[in-house]
Amino acid sequence: MKKILLLGSGELGKEFVISAKRLGCYVIACDKYPNAPAMQVADKALVFDMLDGKKLSKTVDETKPDFIVPEIEAIRTEELFNIENNGITVVPSARAVNLTMNRDAIRDRADELGIKTANYKYAHNKDELIKALEVIGFPCIVKPVMSSSGKGQTLLNKIEDANLAWENATRNMRGDRIKVIVEEYIDFQSEITLLTIRQKDSKTIFCPPIGHKQKDGDYIESWQPENINKEILKKGKYIAEIITKDLGGYGLFGVEFFITKNDIIFSELSPRPHDTGMVTMYTQNLSEFDLHIRAILGYPIANILLLREGYSTVIKADGFEKTRFKYNFIGIDKALALDDVDIRLFGKPEAWNGRRMGVILSKNRKIGHQARELISIKQKIISN
Ligand SMILES: Nc1ncnc2c1ncn2[C@@H]1O[C@H](COP(=O)(O)OP(=O)(O)OP(=O)(O)O)[C@@H](O)[C@H]1O
Ligand SMILES: [Mg+2]
Structure with missing residues (x-):
């Protein structure tokens, strides 16, 4: 049984743990607060600040994992190089995690590789x-x-x-x-995430492009497939392959691009599942989380099938006065009664304004929006 130390236990981590558990892994989920989403489904939970290099290395010494899987960027990445040198696999690699943590590092590297950016x-x-x-x-x-x-x-x-x-x-x-x-500022026609999977014994493969919209730089909605020109997609795949190869290791990467009238421009990338890729839980035979764990374990991925089109939109807490609060969801029953709607509620112990609390999966934008309208977050009144 492979042991995974998951650094960061948010909603993406939670789905990753579920995929890893399905393939029989033992998962220790870490984050700086208790009862974080991924901890709720993992074998064991550890609460500490992952920016604390000493604590991180102590945790690794004590738990002796086969793989360290970072789910967030706020990690003492210098420590990951020491850990990697001690023979533990950092997913996808300490270099990838380190370079992508800072916009300047990955931007400079893209430039050195001759990749066009803004x-x-x-x-x-x-x-x-x-x-x-x-x-x-x-x-x-x-x-x-x-x-x-x-x-x-x-x-x-x-x-x-x-x-x-x-x-x-x-x-x-x-x-x-x-x-x-x-x-x-790139006046793009659309923006996409190209989920790119680097495999140990096989070539790099891609999911059909995911289109997405961001508001104030934050993810609001995504859909798959985004239909883009064949030549442009080919170029995107070529760029994604170059940059992920340079970063090294095995696993799934979310490579973000802007699509202009005649070109594709690299924006940034995550060396791990991407929030816009949650739509793959609805559309593909293997979700981005299933693909990540397969690539990590070195298992084959015979094919990635787009089973149907899909759309996802986030449920955020908004319009509250209190900074942190306990909450309930209202209207989940009504939303689930709509045609082919599915929902993931992340189970975060507390809400605050702008915090992402769940995601709606549906077959198109119209139904997704209908579902979104039916759901609200209500502050829990706690009497003492
Ligand atoms: N140069 C640009 N031109 C036009 N739009 C941009 C540019 N840079 C960023 N944006 C918009 O802001 C969004 C967020 O930017 P970016 O991906 O760089 O930030 P981020 O904070 O790292 O987001 P995340 O980590 O959530 O992906 C982009 O998806 C895009 O919609
Ligand atoms: Mg981004």
Whole structure:
């Protein structure tokens, strides 16, 4: 029985644990708070801060896993290199996890590999930001080099927005490096995630492209397949293969691209299942989580079949005054009565504004939206 140490126990981790358990793995789920989604389905749960390198290495020494599977970016990645050197497989590789944790590292690497991206420049302070804005021009996007789900991102139309963008980025960044990236705004027709699977004994394979929409940089809805021009898709696959090969290791990667009128532009990638890929739980014979565990264990993937079209949309907590609260879902019964609707409720112990609490899976956008309208989150009144 293979032992997996899962670093990060969110909703993607939870589905991954279910897939891993189905193939007989023993899973220890870690996160910085108790009863996180993946902990609810794992064999064992450990609560600690994964940015603490010493604690991380102690946990690995004590648990002796076969695989370390990072589910989040906030991990002391330097420690992962030591762990890998001690013979434990980091999925997909310590290098991949390390380079993708920071926007600048993966962007620089893409550049070195000759992969086209939006024009960009870095800035370490407000003066550098103003210079960078003058070079990149408007509109453009300023992002902290370390953040996720659109946190700290600002779309700028004029130089006067510089102060606001700097404050937003530095207030919402993660980690301790004060550095932002200024990116040319790509007026894309659509954006896609190309789920890319690197296998040990077989060639790299891809899921049909997933189209998605983000609001304020955060995932709102996705669908599969997104129909894009054959030549453009071919180019996307070529780029995804180059960059994932460079990062190394085995597993599933979510490679994000912008599609313009005649081209495909690399945006970023996750060396793990992607939030937009949750739609594969509805559409494919093997979900992105099933594919990830198969690739990790070195099992064959005979084929990836798109069984039907599908759509997914998130259920977020919104419009509450209290910062953290216990909650109930309302209307799940009504939503499930709609034609072929499925739902994943993540089981997060507490909600707050903007927190992703569940996802709706359906056959099209119309039904997905109907289901979304029927569901609400209600704050639980706790008497004491
Ligand atoms: N240069 C750009 N031009 C146009 N839109 C952009 C650009 N950069 C980002 N966006 C928009 O913002 C979204 C989030 O950006 P990005 O993927 O870089 O951030 P993120 O915080 O890492 O998101 P996540 O980790 O959740 O994927 C993109 O999916 C896209 O919709
Ligand atoms: Mg992204």
